[in-house]
Amino acid sequence: MLLAKTGVPAASDLAKVIPSEERLKKGAVAIIECFQSIPCNPCQFACPRGAIKEFADINDIPKIDFDLCDGCGTCISKCPGLAIFVVDATYGAEEALVKIPYEFLPLPAKGDRVAGLNREGKEVCEAEVVRVQSAKGLDKTPIIWLSVPKDYMMEVRHIRLKGGAVS
Amino acid sequence: MKSLRKTELAVIGGGPAGLSSAITAMRQGAEVTLIDRDPVLGGQLIKQTHMFFGSKDQFASIRGIDIPSELIKALEEGPGKVKVELGTTVIGYYDDGVILMEKDNRATTLLPQRIIVATGAAEKMLPFPGNDLPGVYGAGAVQTLMNVYGIKPGKRVLMVGAGNIGLIVSYQLLQAGVEVVAIIEAAPHIGGYLVHASKVRRAGVPIYTSCSIKEAFGRESVEGAVICRLDENWQPLPGTEKTLELDVICLAVGLSPLTELLWQAGCKHKYVPELGGYVPVRNEKMQTSIPYIYVAGDAAGVEEASSAMIEGKLAGLFAAASLGYDHDLESLAATYRKELEELRSGEAGSKIRQGLAKLIGGVSVAS
């Protein structure tokens, strides 16, 4: 099924933006799940290391230089489409770290176990909240750091709090 | 008898386009009166909780609700003064150029030398049985309830339309703690930005394309809806009906320009579906077929707020220039035109480009 029909990126879309195995082994890295040419460019000014390449045109699809990106996540809350995530495959022996933007209340707390949802909103695993960034500079787009089983690091993109309502 | 109040430039509408027009014309040196029927400036921006797209010049990455204060600051900074008349509805236009306004049930008149109409757009309605039941809302009304007054429209919502408004309002409903049962879209593809679609999908909201609402039912208010799939010719496929229990149906099926004043003034219009229906014919200076009336924003053709702001700047610039305030006209106009062109140049802007080609391509207007 096409992204334009479902709103869910297909494997072929994701293949274009996911870094190589080799790069993932080196540590945290940002993944920009933005697949459509739209007039929007704040991400290219968001990166303190200049890892998001300069746009020739405001409609360009963002490209990351994975060698410059250190996965700091500054870009996550700057993206109006909330399409940027950070994945650190080196986080633990069995677990990876996934950072997601989360604009809902209540916010989870460090140590909470939450449902890890995939891009279709289906629960795929349990995730542990390891940090909640909600500084003023994030302008009400908090960033949730999740520890997830490595198999699901490219799946989990949202969470549902246990016992809470949808999203 | 009191003498007639006069102004050099009247800007009608204080949303993104009108505010930008007023600021630009004031900076150029024109004496401006900005009129809005609402008690506050900002138009629909005051309901937009999401971060804007576009570039820095159009406040990208800033939330819509935070943009009016930026624009109002610019308005107040000067160097000139803009007279702001709030709670004031322009209800008539006379042949001698006088506009009639209503405030607190009293009528007043104003004679401007130039007018910029930035009155925005109104939501389109969708015909289906039961569409008049309480519980069927325009998406803008749902935004007003939720984001201005902090009131939930109901418990379970069916969103009709997967353009940017349908997708964004669905996300806002989730943020307000309201369940969105589904988003349905009659077209075979999602019309809005796919990043907005992905946001609501991962939060668990299904999007059904080639799908429409057949009827709404309920006694005193909406209790449910029947949806069905559409074939390639947009006709309902028998046997695909599905009944959903819900109390809110939110219509986000497009906007059409609000141009009653321009019709009344006798401005030429043209039917351009890509721009939302009947739109005023205008040239690249945003000037209508009546030379002293300009237009900007959704009233000139339905588009994103980022484009509306630049159109506002262009209208303000040229209206001021026609009054003799033409400082830096060429370079400013070139800058704004380039920004507009960039916003419209991508795949997402193709519909607008087609619409504008139809509008500005063929018909000649006074210049």
Place this chain on the structure above:
Amino acid sequence: MRIEEHPIISFKRGKIVSFFFNGQEYKGYEGETIAAALHAAGVKVLSRSHKLKRPRGFFCAIGNCSSCLMKVNGVYNVRTCVTPLQEGDVVEMQEGRGEILAQN
């Protein structure tokens, strides 16, 4: 039906005022519109169509659609979706089209 906490917006609500709808007392916030206050109180039907008497509710919220025309403090056809609520307002569902009252 009120949103108590919101991830993006902090609602600035006015003071609580009393008003009457069809003779019954309700509470709302000063400054919000009459239709919004009624909606928050769970009132969905604001008017009836003239011929078939079908229920009409909150629809456009910007004073365009006529779905929320009501009698307020004796005045017919008030667009309650753009009229701010005030202490003691007497709001009624109106029968038919109403009448134009003599001013003063």
